[in-house]
Amino acid sequence: MINVVPPQRPTRHRAGGHWLLISGLLTLLLAAAAVFAVAPLRHPLPAPTVTRTLPASTIIPGKAPRVPWPATGQAALSVERIGSLGTSGGSKPVPIASVSKVMTAYVILTEHPLDRGEHGPKLTVSEQQAAAYPAEQARGESLVPVVAGAVFTERQALQAVMLPSANNLARILAAWDAGSIEAFVAKMNDTAAELGMKDTHYTDPAGYDPGTVSTAVDQVILARKAMKLPAFAEIAAQKQATLPVAGTVHNYNSLVGKDGVVGIKTGSTDEAGGCLVFAAVTKVGGRKITIVGAVLGQPGAHTPEQLDRVFRATRPLVRTATAALGVHPVVRAGDQVATIRGPLDAGTTLNAAQDLTVVGWPGMRVRLDLDIPTVPAELPAEAEHGRLKAITGTGAPIATPLRTGAGLEPPSTWDRIRLHR
CATH class of the missing domain: 3.40.710.10 (DD-peptidase/beta-lactamase superfamily)
Known part of the structure; x- marks a missing residue:
């Protein structure tokens, strides 16, 4: 006598469990990826850095005056608010x-x-x-x-x-x-x-x-x-x-x-x-x-x-x-004064907006001081930012504004993610 065993019906609940497991794993992976992508955006951007390219002083070009000091005695010669032309005789x-x-x-x-x-x-x-x-x-x-x-x-x-x-x-x-x-x-x-x-x-x-x-x-x-x-x-x-x-x-x-x-x-x-x-x-x-x-x-x-x-x-x-005595330019309009570097090498320059001229004589040293505020993450092209001052003697400084060259832009979201990988 032959016994016939009827086929069993498939257990569908087991297949459904596998799909739930796979779906959960995908969710976790997507969440981890999201965390990986968003976490760098929580870090503050490094502040742009400024590097001075202009010397701290300059000398007015030309042949310095030859002062005809007396052969005997003492002498001193000075120009008010500008500087000394020298002394003689000890x-x-x-x-x-x-x-x-x-x-x-x-x-x-x-x-x-x-x-x-x-x-x-x-x-x-x-x-x-x-x-x-x-x-x-x-x-x-x-x-x-x-x-x-x-x-x-x-x-x-x-x-x-x-x-x-x-x-x-x-x-x-x-x-x-x-x-x-x-x-x-x-x-x-x-x-x-x-x-x-x-x-x-x-x-x-x-x-x-x-x-x-x-x-x-x-x-x-x-x-x-x-x-x-x-x-x-x-x-x-x-x-x-x-x-x-x-x-x-x-x-x-x-x-x-x-x-x-x-x-x-x-x-x-x-x-x-x-x-x-x-x-x-x-x-x-x-x-x-x-x-x-x-x-x-x-x-x-x-x-x-x-x-x-x-x-x-x-x-x-x-x-x-x-x-x-004469009027002498020590910096010309457009001369580069400093460079600015942001994250991922984004950068621009700071340039003199105007000619900077002083009263003095050839051979006289002129001090050049920079006043540059904190640089924001974004600066448009030709934006005014900071000042350059020429200083002689005790007189009031002669100043010119500084202007950016190309615009300075912060990194994109994708660049920020790559920056912190």
């Missing part, structure tokens, strides 16, 4: 004669300021001060006549000190201001220290005492400060003035009005020789530029010869400085 403190009166006038005007044209308070010559005149005259001092009871305004007294170089009015002003000459001299030395005149020492307000010593460099420091006082600059530029008792007096500085010279003060004694602190004004590129200098220790047997020698030594210095 830095040993030497007698400066009536150049000392620049400090006398400076102290008076800082403690008793005057506007241009203003006369200010009055001071009266005492009997004792008037009685000293014959002895001062017998010593051969530079003076103006005075009498007891004569009244000078502050301006007139300063004119007497600065133009005909009156020693007696320097002493009268000192006592009027400080109560005594000694107290005033202490003020002079304190002021010199405050201004950084480290090689200067005053012993009297007139400069008659050879113990009053300084250097050409220190006197240029003082002259630059003094010429910023309106009344001082006005008086130093005068060729003559009218004073009580003396009448019309003339400025010993015969260079005033020549070659742009606008002051400042002469000095001469046997110990000091011929001395002159000077200022001259010239126009460069539409700007008024002040040249300041000092020449000390020029030889001569007497005051007229000493002053003639110092004037002859000074005029070539003024003319050389005036001729040397």
Whole structure:
């Protein structure tokens, strides 16, 4: 007998379980891939980096001026707010004669300021001060006549000190201001220290005492400060003035009005020789530029010869400085200043938007400072970003904006994923 076994029906639930397993695995794989792809996007992008390609300074091209320094004595030559053209003769403190009166006038005007044209308070010559005149005259001092009871305004007294170089009015002003000459001299030395005149020492307000010593460099420091006082600059530029008792007096500085010279003060004694602190004004590129200098220790047997020698030594210095000054481009519009690099080597350049020009002379060094803010991830082409400044001396910087070259764009999503693989 044959037994027939009927076929069994397939178990469908087993096949369905396999598909569920495969589907779950695919879901997990897709989720893992999504996590792998999205995770890098959570990382912040590296900040773009800036690399400077412009030097920190540059030198104005051309042949540097040859300064005709005097063969003897000391000299210093400077251009206000721009820089120094140099010095000669060393830095040993030497007698400066009536150049000392620049400090006398400076102290008076800082403690008793005057506007241009203003006369200010009055001071009266005492009997004792008037009685000293014959002895001062017998010593051969530079003076103006005075009498007891004569009244000078502050301006007139300063004119007497600065133009005909009156020693007696320097002493009268000192006592009027400080109560005594000694107290005033202490003020002079304190002021010199405050201004950084480290090689200067005053012993009297007139400069008659050879113990009053300084250097050409220190006197240029003082002259630059003094010429910023309106009344001082006005008086130093005068060729003559009218004073009580003396009448019309003339400025010993015969260079005033020549070659742009606008002051400042002469000095001469046997110990000091011929001395002159000077200022001259010239126009460069539409700007008024002040040249300041000092020449000390020029030889001569007497005051007229000493002053003639110092004037002859000074005029070539003024003319050389005036001729040397010009407007010079140190960076041209479009010149590359820096490069910017972003992630995946995306990058651009920063370029000067305008010509950058300075007043100076060939051979002068100009500092170039960059001010570049933090660079964002995206910058369009020709976008303004940062500034370039040219700096000379103590003057205000000359600046130009910086502009990008090509645009800087952040990486795409796919690039960011590749960046972190």
